[in-house]
Amino acid sequence: MSEDHGDSANIAFVGCGNLGMAILSRAICSEVIDPATTVVIERDAGRQAEASRLGVRVTADAAAARGAQGVVLAVKPQHFLEAAQAIGSLSGATCVVSVMAGWSSAAIRAALSGGGSDGPRVVRAMPNMAAQVGLSMTAVARGAGATSDDVTAALRLFSAIGKAVEIPEALIDAAVAAVGSAPAYLYLLAEAQIAAAETMGFDAVTARAMTIESIFGAATLLATDGREPAQLRAAVTSAGGTTAAAVNVFERGEFVALVAAAMEAARARSAELGK
Numbered sequence: 114m115s116e117d118h119g120d121s122a123n124i125a126f127v128g129c130g131n132l133g134m135a136i137l138s139r140a141i142c143s144e145v146i147d148p149a150t151t152v153v154i155e156r157d158a159g160r161q162a163e164a165s166r167l168g169v170r171v172t173a174d175a176a177a178a179r180g181a182q183g184v185v186l187a188v189k190p191q192h193f194l195e196a197a198q199a200i201g202s203l204s205g206a207t208c209v210v211s212v213m214a215g216w217s218s219a220a221i222r223a224a225l226s227g228g229g230s231d232g233p234r235v236v237r238a239m240p241n242m243a244a245q246v247g248l249s250m251t252a253v254a255r256g257a258g259a260t261s262d263d264v265t266a267a268l269r270l271f272s273a274i275g276k277a278v279e280i281p282e283a284l285i286d287a288a289v290a291a292v293g294s295a296p297a298y299l300y301l302l303a304e305a306q307i308a309a310a311e312t313m314g315f316d317a318v319t320a321r322a323m324t325i326e327s328i329f330g331a332a333t334l335l336a337t338d339g340r341e342p343a344q345l346r347a348a349v350t351s352a353g354g355t356t357a358a359a360v361n362v363f364e365r366g367e368f369v370a371l372v373a374a375a376m377e378a379a380r381a382r383s384a385e386l387g388k
């Protein structure tokens with residue numbers, strides 16, 4: 114994904130939906146990619162129009178990805194084979210960065226090799242939906258044929274939507290549990306807190322505001338304060354006090370084991386979907 118301004122696109126986005134658009138728009142804003150040498154392959158007319166406004170070339174023809182130095186693969190996993198067929202074969206001169214859950218780098222490489230060549234170099238990445246506000250964490254894994262320079266370029270790309278960290282591909286299903294699915298855990302907690310606050314007598318608007326601001330404030334403190342979560346919890350939990358009463362209920366319900374089991378279920382499901 115180096116800076117080359119030849120005839121073919123430097124970077125091709127295959128699929129530019131929720132995640133692809135977040136990566137594309139933020140990478141352009143932070144000048145990680147140049148819209149003049151970027152092509153977006155997208156079949157949805159509304160999304161095509163949105164991408165066009167960013168100054169990139171837009172087409173529905175996946176063959177436009179051929180010859181690109183970098184291909185960001187951001188279609189749903191169940192649409193990958195159809196997209197791969199439309200792209201055709203890519204050579205080792207291309208680095209494919211896939212954000213799809215399930216598909217291993219070896220399977221992606223094989224599907225894009227056209228049966229003949231070695232196929233493209235492949236990096237896998239697992240961001241989450243906070244990419245939409247530039248606050249994703251992205252786990253990046255060096256896959257089949259990829260070099261350390263490919264990983265460095267991918268880390269730079271995903272830094273445009275938040276923070277990024279390298280992991281081994283063997284841990285990508287665990288990253289689905291720890292990163293990709295993680296926002297939903299907090300939303301579940303928020304749903305439960307809002308419902309409980311309403312039961313206690315707050316109106317819906319107040320219950321929502323109290324919950325969101327409490328989560329936002331606590332998360333900001335956690336991210337900036339330097340103390341561990343257990344230290345921050347201890348700081349607001351005095352023996353026999355109100356927070357201790359609540360934490361005791363969580364502990365009796367084996368909250369820690371429940372979180373571990375939930376994350377393991379996400380990891381196992383990702384592995385099951387894997388190819």
Ligand SMILES: NC(=O)c1ccc[n+]([C@@H]2O[C@H](COP(=O)([O-])OP(=O)(O)OC[C@H]3O[C@@H](n4cnc5c(N)ncnc54)[C@H](OP(=O)(O)O)[C@@H]3O)[C@@H](O)[C@H]2O)c1
Pocket residue numbers: 127128129130131132133154155156157160173175187188189190192195196199212213214239240241242243293
């Ligand atoms: N969203 C997240 O927060 C998140 C987080 C981590 C990982 N991911 C992964 O990122 C990938 C994309 O997720 P998303 O939520 O962005 O999905 P999405 O909103 O459905 O975006 C995918 C886009 O690609 C288009 N598309 C599919 N096949 C195509 C083809 N052959 N040619 C041209 N365009 C094609 C789709 O069009 P149609 O709608 O017409 O099919 C859609 O507009 C998934 O693999 C997902 O697992 C997403």
